[in-house]
Amino acid sequence: VSGKPSRPRVVVLGDSLAAGYGLNEGESFPDRLQERLDAGGYRLEVANISVSGDTSAGGRRRLEWAREGDVRVLIIELGGNDGLRGLPVEDLRANLAAIIERGKARGATVVLTGMEAPPNFGPAYTAAFRRVYQELAATYQVALIPFLLEGVAGIADLNIADGIHPNLQGARLVE
Numbered sequence: 001v002s003g004k005p006s007r008p009r010v011v012v013l014g015d016s017l018a019a020g021y022g023l024n025e026g027e028s029f030p031d032r033l034q035e036r037l038d039a040g041g042y043r044l045e046v047a048n049i050s051v052s053g054d055t056s057a058g059g060r061r062r063l064e065w066a067r068e069g070d071v072r073v074l075i076i077e078l079g080g081n082d083g084l085r086g087l088p089v090e091d092l093r094a095n096l097a098a099i100i101e102r103g104k105a106r107g108a109t110v111v112l113t114g115m116e117a118p119p120n121f122g123p124a125y126t127a128a129f130r131r132v133y134q135e136l137a138a139t140y141q142v143a144l145i146p147f148l149l150e151g152v153a154g155i156a157d158l159n160i161a162d163g164i165h166p167n168l169q170g171a172r173l174v175e
Contacts, residue, residue, distance in 0.1 A: 008071075010075065011073070021052050074103035113145045116147055
């Protein structure tokens with residue numbers, strides 16, 4: 001048996017939100033996406049290569065091995081940790097742009113999931129952070145989910161005790 005994937009792939013390159021931090025195995029949004037694709041008769045394999053704590057720079061470094069096999073869709077779920085750490089917005093932009101460019105060069109359909117920065121770094125940082133996702137989606141003509149945690153972020157009943165990561169009920173809304 002070769003180590004190569006047998007089906008065309010949907011690769012999720014993300015951080016703890018996609019890795020399913022705080023959830024049981026099989027409850028992350030990539031797991032649930034696989035279930036939905038299978039139920040719909042789509043012969044695609046969802047490869048979740050997300051790492052808790054990862055920044056956009058970490059995702060950029062990991063991208064090469066994320067592209068093994070016949071990658072049809074690349075879902076980029078990165079930036080939350082950049083925002084939590086107050087990392088430079090231009091670094092976020094450069095890292096995400098490089099990932100998008102590599103995905104598109106490989107022929108994959110790219111989906112970018114937007115993140116919001118916490119307000120503690122000020123309104124200028126928060127606005128610039130949000131614009132990165134909007135501008136990259138427009139520049140590269142890729143699909144954008146404006147804010148992955150829309151309707152979940154900040155709602156205690158939809159998050160684990162840390163207030164950042166969705167619980168099972170919140171994760172069901174993310175999909």
